[in-house]
Amino acid sequence: MEIQRAIVFPGQGTVGGEVSGEVREAVRHQVGDDVPYQLSVFARSVDLLYALRERGIEPDVVAGHSLGEYAAAHATGSLSLEDGVRLVAERDRLMNESSEQNPGGMTAVIGADPREVVAAVEDFPEEDGVVVAANFNTPRQTVISGEKSALEKVGELIKGRKVGLEVAGAFHSPLMLEASLAMEYLLEGTEFEEPEIPMVSAVDGAVLATADDVRLALRNQMLSPVRWVEVIARFEDLGVEEVVEAGEGGTLVRMLRDFRSVDMKGRGAPELLA
Secondary structure (H helix, E strand, C coil): CCCCEEEEECCCCCCCCCCCHHHHHHHHHHHCCCCCHHHHHHHHHHHHHHHHHHCCCCCCEEEECCCHHHHHHHHCCCCCHHHHHHHHHHHHHHHHHHHHHCCCEEEEEECCCHHHHHHHHHHCCHHHCCEEEEEEEECCEEEEEECHHHHHHHHHHCCCEEEECCCCCCCCCHHHHHHHHHHHHHHHCCCCCCCCCCEECCCCCCEECCHHHHHHHHHHCCCCCEEHHHHHHHHHHHCCCEEEECCCCCHHHHHHHHCCCCCCEEEEHHHHHC
16 A cells, blocks of 8 residues: 555644534534534544545544544544544543643743653652643654643753643643553443554554554553654655645644755645635
8 A cells, every 4th residue: 555645633732613513412422512623623523524534635644632533543543533532531531630730831942852851850859740741743842741840950951942732731741640540441341343543653653554552552652752753754655745634723734844955845624615
């Protein structure tokens, strides 16, 4: 199979948007009209995926950034729409509960060597607070996650510009342990089908080719760092020429600019559908 086009799905930090048809009905059936934030992002991504497919724009491979992996799993045919809606609604609830019990945040470090960021968080004393490297987004953007006091202290030790992210908690950190365990239980009780197209894991850049692979990736993602740099490296290995982002805002497309040696065209779904 020739792989030329990747469709990617953004995570939190992205706005949701209007949805229609089958997606809207699935969301209303699960939660009514009070749609939680993560579910609004998932639903918009899936709605855009369906619109792209109606235009004949099909993915050869997919990937998702954090929350976006649920939309990617659905795009492969492995996770049903109904189960995706249910799981994402529960993911939102569980992560918000963990954030209330274990408050924290996330900070993007721009322009620093990722190795410097990793060294700083690994050397930070545990007794001074929880902090980890949570997202390896690009060669020049790494996100740290943890308790706010620890984020501030580590930030002072690292070069580069620091930008606080507008998120509810310390995602992809040990502060999400309880939510992760609860999601693991829910995932084990969900039926996954064999994927019809490959999905690249944002946990490690592996190609997910079986139902068990997809389930395991979703199970591991909540506590593991998002290694988007590994996703792009895998796309390059596979011969991807075009990356289409099924989401609002174009965050993942913009991040492509930091991969100087990668020759991939990036476009947002709303642009293609306009």
